[in-house]
Amino acid sequence: MTATYLNLIPKTDVELAAKDFKSDQEVRWCPGCGDYSILSNVQGFLPELGLAKENIVFISGIGCSSRFPYYMNTFGMHSIHGRAPAIATGLAATRPDLSIWVVTGDGDALSIGGNHLIHALRRNVNLKILLFNNRIYGLTKGQYSPTSEQGKITKSTPEGSLDYSFNPVSLALGAEATFVARTIDSDRKHMTEVLRAAAHHEGTSLVEIYQNCNIFNDGAWEPLKDGDTRDDMMMRLEHGQPIRFGKDMEKGVIRTHDGHIAVADVAEVGEDAVIRHDAHAKDPGLAFALSRLSNPRTLENTPIGIFRDIERPSYDRLVREQLAEVQAKQGEGDLQALLTGGDTWNVS
Amino acid sequence: MTKQVVTLNRVVIRFAGDSGDGMQLTGDRFTSETAGLGNDLSTLPDFPAEIRAPAGTIGGVSAFQLAFADHDITTPGDAPNVLVAMNPAALKANIKDLPRGADIILNTDEFTKRNLEKVGYTANPIEDGSLEPYNVHAIALTSQTVEALKGFDLSKKEAERSKNMYALGLLCWLYSRPAEGTRTFLEKKFGKKPEILAANLAAFEAGWSFGETTEVFSVQYEVAKADDLPEGLYRNIMGNPALAYGLIAASKRSGLPLFLGSYPITPASDILHELAKNHRFGVTTFQAEDEIAGIGSAIGAAYGGALAVTTTSGPGIALKSEAIGLAVSLELPLIVVDVQRGGPSTGLPTKTEQSDLLQAMFGRNGESPVPIVAPQSPSDCFYAAMEAARIAVEYRTPVFLLSDGYIANGSEPWKVPSVDDLPTIDPSFATGPNHVTDSGEEVFWPYKRDEDTLARPWAIPGTKGLEHRIGGLEKADGTGNISYDADNHDQMVRLRQGKVDAIAKTIPDLVVDDPDGNARVLVLGWGSTYGPIGAACEITRRTGVAVAQAHLRHLNPFPSNLGEVLRSYDKVLVPEMNLGQLAMLLRAKYLVDIQGINQVRGMPFKSTELVSAITDAISSL
Numbered sequence: 001m002t003a004t005y006l007n008l009i010p011k012t013d014v015e016l017a018a019k020d021f022k023s024d025q026e027v028r029w030c031p032g033c034g035d036y037s038i039l040s041n042v043q044g045f046l047p048e049l050g051l052a053k054e055n056i057v058f059i060s061g062i063g064c065s066s067r068f069p070y071y072m073n074t075f076g077m078h079s080i081h082g083r084a085p086a087i088a089t090g091l092a093a094t095r096p097d098l099s100i101w102v103v104t105g106d107g108d109a110l111s112i113g114g115n116h117l118i119h120a121l122r123r124n125v126n127l128k129i130l131l132f133n134n135r136i137y138g139l140t141k142g143q144y145s146p147t148s149e150q151g152k153i154t155k156s157t158p159e160g161s162l163d164y165s166f167n168p169v170s171l172a173l174g175a176e177a178t179f180v181a182r183t184i185d186s187d188r189k190h191m192t193e194v195l196r197a198a199a200h201h202e203g204t205s206l207v208e209i210y211q212n213c214n215i216f217n218d219g220a221w222e223p224l225k226d227g228d229t230r231d232d233m234m235m236r237l238e239h240g241q242p243i244r245f246g247k248d249m250e251k252g253v254i255r256t257h258d259g260h261i262a263v264a265d266v267a268e269v270g271e272d273a274v275i276r277h278d279a280h281a282k283d284p285g286l287a288f289a290l291s292r293l294s295n296p297r298t299l300e301n302t303p304i305g306i307f308r309d310i311e312r313p314s315y316d317r318l319v320r321e322q323l324a325e326v327q328a329k330q331g332e333g334d335l336q337a338l339l340t341g342g343d344t345w346n347v348s
Numbered sequence: 349m350t351k352q353v354v355t356l357n358r359v360v361i362r363f364a365g366d367s368g369d370g371m372q373l374t375g376d377r378f379t380s381e382t383a384g385l386g387n388d389l390s391t392l393p394d395f396p397a398e399i400r401a402p403a404g405t406i407g408g409v410s411a412f413q414l415a416f417a418d419h420d421i422t423t424p425g426d427a428p429n430v431l432v433a434m435n436p437a438a439l440k441a442n443i444k445d446l447p448r449g450a451d452i453i454l455n456t457d458e459f460t461k462r463n464l465e466k467v468g469y470t471a472n473p474i475e476d477g478s479l480e481p482y483n484v485h486a487i488a489l490t491s492q493t494v495e496a497l498k499g500f501d502l503s504k505k506e507a508e509r510s511k512n513m514y515a516l517g518l519l520c521w522l523y524s525r526p527a528e529g530t531r532t533f534l535e536k537k538f539g540k541k542p543e544i545l546a547a548n549l550a551a552f553e554a555g556w557s558f559g560e561t562t563e564v565f566s567v568q569y570e571v572a573k574a575d576d577l578p579e580g581l582y583r584n585i586m587g588n589p590a591l592a593y594g595l596i597a598a599s600k601r602s603g604l605p606l607f608l609g610s611y612p613i614t615p616a617s618d619i620l621h622e623l624a625k626n627h628r629f630g631v632t633t634f635q636a637e638d639e640i641a642g643i644g645s646a647i648g649a650a651y652g653g654a655l656a657v658t659t660t661s662g663p664g665i666a667l668k669s670e671a672i673g674l675a676v677s678l679e680l681p682l683i684v685v686d687v688q689r690g691g692p693s694t695g696l697p698t699k700t701e702q703s704d705l706l707q708a709m710f711g712r713n714g715e716s717p718v719p720i721v722a723p724q725s726p727s728d729c730f731y732a733a734m735e736a737a738r739i740a741v742e743y744r745t746p747v748f749l750l751s752d753g754y755i756a757n758g759s760e761p762w763k764v765p766s767v768d769d770l771p772t773i774d775p776s777f778a779t780g781p782n783h784v785t786d787s788g789e790e791v792f793w794p795y796k797r798d799e800d801t802l803a804r805p806w807a808i809p810g811t812k813g814l815e816h817r818i819g820g821l822e823k824a825d826g827t828g829n830i831s832y833d834a835d836n837h838d839q840m841v842r843l844r845q846g847k848v849d850a851i852a853k854t855i856p857d858l859v860v861d862d863p864d865g866n867a868r869v870l871v872l873g874w875g876s877t878y879g880p881i882g883a884a885c886e887i888t889r890r891t892g893v894a895v896a897q898a899h900l901r902h903l904n905p906f907p908s909n910l911g912e913v914l915r916s917y918d919k920v921l922v923p924e925m926n927l928g929q930l931a932m933l934l935r936a937k938y939l940v941d942i943q944g945i946n947q948v949r950g951m952p953f954k955s956t957e958l959v960s961a962i963t964d965a966i967s968s969l
Contacts, residue, residue, distance in 0.1 A: 333596070333628040335600050346580070346582070
């Protein structure tokens, strides 16, 4: 994907390193929080974009993850609960020279801010949204979230939560997002690859990051991290590659006779039956089907990587083009002519 | 047939019909012709919230009132001299406002048994003598229109639709209005549908000729140009477009690109429409997914250095409250336009009210001061918008612009200003470090304030060396870092309040109009009550009674001399279209008793009701 939008952002005139992106503020997440590794990965990745630091903006809502901008030595805004995508939309629509990142959590993005998230995705505003999903409310001290598994016992649900949970990737694909990916806080290499692809995508990039809250929901993603279970549980999506996983890559995703997809034993179905991942497919059908494979309770068959990455003009580009077209056709506005209007009369 | 021509000084016409009858369009056209003649004028549209309310019902009546005169007028008039009633519902809904002797033009075709029953007439008022106090002109408007259009290839229904143009033609003849403007308008509107254009033109001409030839009207009227208006070039303008123009002008005079984030809501949507028509000025209009995203996007644009605006009505403000608080905390320029309507809740979407003053003043959590500016007439929306932009940009603060449904949709002649005479606005973005630390290091402090205005620097992304973080958490004075320190919070709360209070230094003193110089009673208003109050004071003075008038444009902070003004009168009357919201603020701040004159009927005050309240107050001194 050609990232022409990056050409509109001024480049740095000095070489930047991870330390240049660290602000002077003391990081105040709980010791052991998954947010630390995400912060460190982002700070470590950003220098490779070569952008001027002052042209990078981080905007967040409310929640533990939303403290993120304070720790980045860029421009940043810690706004109000759920509204970061809306605020970032106004900034993106007016400032093509900025690289704008939204940092949000499962509560911020999917509960109170659900509306803004889906509309940013459908419009394809040029934003990189990092959704830290820990399946719990951390800052309010441990209530269930919209991604918590049904039956979750928390302070607000002592007999178990009743809500059916959101799958953020399915939701984003349902809103026809142009870039949807999932990564995990403990895998630095994978996260960096996903961040890179997200940064180069023009339009909204939604990156769900499985993040551990070691205080209120410790081990929520453990089956995907534990060396004994990881390879059996998690499939890594790579564009153009057959979707295979398992300790010995013995499992693969196939199309079933009724048109659905399923996980099968490759030895039984044959290698040719395994689907090749196509992140650039215009139709989001396969990506959506992949997002539905995982079991929200056991985490079996969980795909990570880039589900979808397609080209569609970003909203802010369309805004700029429309303004330019109008000005080319009508000329720049003449204020005196506007105020005078068509029907006037003289009083003398 | 030559008819007698009678010259009048002032006429008030009300067009009333079903909401699908095109009464607003008829009124608009008549207004345009009247403006073109150089009369002073004032208009009042009054329509239901439903787009097509059930036909023939009282609830579905849509009306447009217009006053025009050969002298300066400030209101659309209390009582119409002429009512055009397109059906029995329109007659029934409006008859109570007519003085004896008023003219009524009725469309007899609609006075059928069924239509009469629908609105509760047991007998036909045209025949039962109940209209005897009036001068009734019963005309078969619909069938005469159909008859006039019989040469056209139109269905009966399509032909009937032109009856409003027939009525307009008749009224234009009756009041000697030129026809050229309407012809041009119709050509523009129906240029692509030649048959419909021809039919509408024919209906208009037929209405005109009918007036000329019929014996129903024995006289024709004329109203001379208004000669007491200041010299200059004039146009007619409604409040919402004027407000939109004011925002564009503020953008040009500040050099900041204009951004509007908005969600459609009555009666504010026309500002969004007007700005969307003007993209050539570099205006970005964003129709957001909801009210919160409307203001959210505006805050984002303001952060990026745009002149940012969000427009709404009362219910939308309720949804935006948290974000307004964020703008207070971030100290970013933002214009929040509230075109007030009847409340609470969904209330009366198409009716006017001034009941959001306290919401604007206090409707947020915490100590959250926001300056408030209120326009006093349709054309004043232009200047009030520029003033709101000045305060927002120079003081880095959200500012409320409190318009209302009456001035938003009402219109009046406006002396077109020269762009070069408009004030300029200085955004003065931060460009470099503004502080030297104890160790001698030059740094940028996002919350280091200007000593005079207490405004913080506006440092937009993309400015090298000024990277910083801001947010809704309390900030340390100066550095802007998160601070939970108790004393710092106390200081920051006072600083934010102090900044808003300091705006008073740049606000002109309140001017009192007291031509006799000996009035003991002051009538103080704000917003759209200016016209009715002015008219009422004038009428009162003509009876030889002295009364003073003053009008507030700035509701927060108040002008510096307001307390002194209030205390120099024996009695202060405050008419408001609410239950006493300004009165409450004045009593609290100045410990002066205030006598409120209050109504929330969804319509502006009538001058006559104010005259009697003023006269009663003066006689009880």
